[in-house]
Amino acid sequence: MTQKDPVEPDIVARALAKNRLGVPSVVFFGVAGAAPLTVIIGAISATYAIIGSTAVPIAYVAVAGILSLFTVGFVAMSRHIVNSGAFYSYISHGLGRVVGVGAAFVALPAYSAMQIGLFGLFGSAASGILAAFGVITPWWVCAIAAWLIVTVLGVLWVDLSGKVLAVLLVAEISIVLIYDLTMISHPAGGQVTFTSFSPAPLLTPVVGSLLVIAIAGFVGFEATVVLSEEAKDPKRTIARATHWAVLLAALLCSLSAWAMAVNTGPENIAATAAEHQTDLVFFLIGAHLPAALVNLGYLLFLTSVFAALLAFQAAVSRYQFALGREGVLPAVFGRTHPRTGAPLAGSITQSIIAIVVLSMYAVAGADPLVYLFAWMSTIGGLGVLILMWATSAAVIGFFARGRRRENVWRAYVAPFMSFLLLSVVLTATVIGFGELLQVDGDSIFQWLIPVLYLGTAFVGFCWAWIMRAARPEVYAQIGRGTEHKTSILADAGFPRPLHAADPVGAARSGYPY
Template identity: 35%
Template sequence: MPATSTAERSAPTLRTGSLGTADITFFVVSAAAPLTVMAGVAPVALTLGGIGAPVGYLLAGVTLTVFAVGFTAMSRHVRGDGAFYAYITRGLGRPAGIAAALLAMLGYNGMETGVYGLLGTATQDTAHALFGADIPWLPVSLAGLLLIWYGGFRSIDFGAKLLGVLLVAETGILVLLAGGVLVKGGADGLSLAGLAPGNVLVPGTAAVLACAFAAFTGFESTVIYRREARDPNRTVPRATYIAVAFLGLFYAFVVWTVIQAFGDEQVVKAASDDPAGLFFSAITTYVGAWAADLMHVLIVTSVLASLLAFHNAINRYSLALAEEGVLPKALGRVHPRHRSPYVAGAAQTVLGAAVVLAFAAAGADPYQQLLLWVNTPGMIGLLTLQLLAAVAVPCYFRRVSHQEGVLRTVVAPVVATVLLGVALVLVVTHVDLFTGASPLVNTLLVALVPAVLVLGVALAWRLRRSRPEVYANFAAEPPPQPSERPAASLTTTSPTA
């Protein structure tokens, strides 16, 4: 690592040992926005895949659990703060790692910035449903930018506590809906017909799987908080498994209970006729109108929780890349009191405001265009990073001495590579489900991902020539943090040049 001055060594750093397993899980699950995903996307999955849709969420969960086996094994040996790009660098070399770093910035920024459009429309819908008021979306989105900036500016402990409250609230309303359906026995009695192969393997299954994989976006961000975690060699893997298991089982259960609410024969028509109102209709019938009003409010808080979780993830990626020397050094500053990457947070807020204002100035629809057009390349980018990370795991363990078993270092990563490759193909070939846009727009949105990867490789070559010290130290192993227990012993080799 490059030598550091006394001033650099005494500069404020992130607050180590602050986050436990539950805290990190709150960040990850909140980013997925379970209530928003269920109320907003699950009706589409039901329309396309019928009563077998819950199985799609289980299959996506199983795939990502297999991915997590190798991913978490590598997390015990790679202490870098760059998460995906650090893993990919160690396994596939610096050019791939630098390309992955740029793609991560596209992915996480896209996932956050687009959601400000959803915040505006969700707040509009809630105000209209509860008060009959029509409010403009742009002031709401801009106010959300300031609120999320403040949440990221405060300490990570503050963010974890806030997300914990919001997550309990949004999952609680879905549990309330499920409880009402189960107690009253559904429309035609409780049925497991959706698990039958004939109802799972239907023409719309591929589209359901695409929706299901999209619903897990951001679950892998557990490793981003490694520096701030207590005993990260244990905390990070636990949080990863808990997050993916919870999301897979919870999504499948909630979609199944909504099917029971309308009945196997009626639910597809209900979802097709009024996808936006499906969950509100169900909770009104089985719990009461007051619960539907509460669900409207909690969808807004669910969106805010997702925004804060992604904002914190982006800030830490920016901090890591600034420390690497790839991004401007100022983005690596940490607030002396809150110990947050506050300059990176301010920069991300300014970028988000610029994108939101640009879409507003162009007269774009906040949902159909700001949300869907900006989110979609972000989602595809993060899924691509998962695929590259899965490929990197066996490549990394082949080049080091370690005590991990072959199941973790070879079998699971290879299986995950195949499954994630299939998932990526499903999402790309069904991208119109996520954008509602023309073929030309869809092509441009999908093409952003390989374009960024090519740009990243070009940047790596330029760094190797013009700033060899930055290139040589990219994703280098940092010294252990005080909160870390030593991982299983291994001898590492430097990333492939």
């Protein structure tokens, strides 16, 4: 009787649909996750109103610079690792399997929370739009309608979702550019000013809050790597798409923030934003554009949120697929739909969690904007920031064992710089987390959420240690996806060739992690 090879278990029975997505489709998923119109109308207006700084445009430029550095090492690693587990897989390769499983336990609630929070924003916005037409509908009815469509699309062909996102995002970007050009062409005092791009305000105490809020506006761009197994020529497609997703989000957010300040005058933008809040953009362009274009903006704001919902559904379900395929989660999560190739159990699980949370909020009568959208998005954003920070360190660790034909800039310099900068942003986020949630300084939520993330990561560490002791053949494949057996063994540090008579014993004795 022959012994089964430990790195090719029955869990890896299916793969995601291959060769479905080109560069444009992957870019659409990344930009959709970042939801630029949602950020422009919601986050940028709120930042001007709450912080009162004129440095919002330069803050987005600064964050784009940090994330561009992060992306250099991130996409360099993507050329060597093709796995829908993204951050989890990269951290497993760079920092070890135990840390990788801890990262996975952070990723799942983080992305799930961000998507569920967006249902609150969608429901509230849709309810307001319907009310303008005389149709009074509770927010949760609109949210559940969106939930139903996202649930169906989540189990269909991923390229179908990509086409839906393409249509929505082209329209969204077009209206953003029209609004920006309108605001810039009607400057306060008749003169366009660039003072909002002065870096001086970044040296003030508000820089921490500015960078934290700005970086949250980019969360979702990293979803490009989650789609690596379904991309055409993934080693090139993912790299290009990720760079484009960061650049597009940065351009749209910084340009729009500057255009608002040009239209009101930098000295007046904070007061105007405080007065009009999320209606700021519509107030500024309302006097210069036909009502039809203003109303179209409201509608596209809604579709922007929907596009982000769809992108996060894809991200969460593919994380669960990667973990199920490799034995970290039950094997059912590692199977795909026989016709569409979509991760069936992961998508359905996320939908079930979402509908349960939405039902609880509906019954409780809680404010969907404050306690669902704002809180859940902020909590999820902290988790994703932790993952980015850890991934920067993982890139350094991965290439420290061999540059693999990557140059020094991509393998060491850019990842190290991004690690340092993200460390500063993460520290500022944790210290000021209560302010981001807008709770009192003595509130339990000031420290509870960071501690909970630390706790979930520790649970992941413990689960990985248990797997290493009890199921070394499953532990061996953590973060490795469908990579070829010899690549897995080489990355794990096994001698070549591995003794065929006792693979489990070799796994016990030779593991570096």
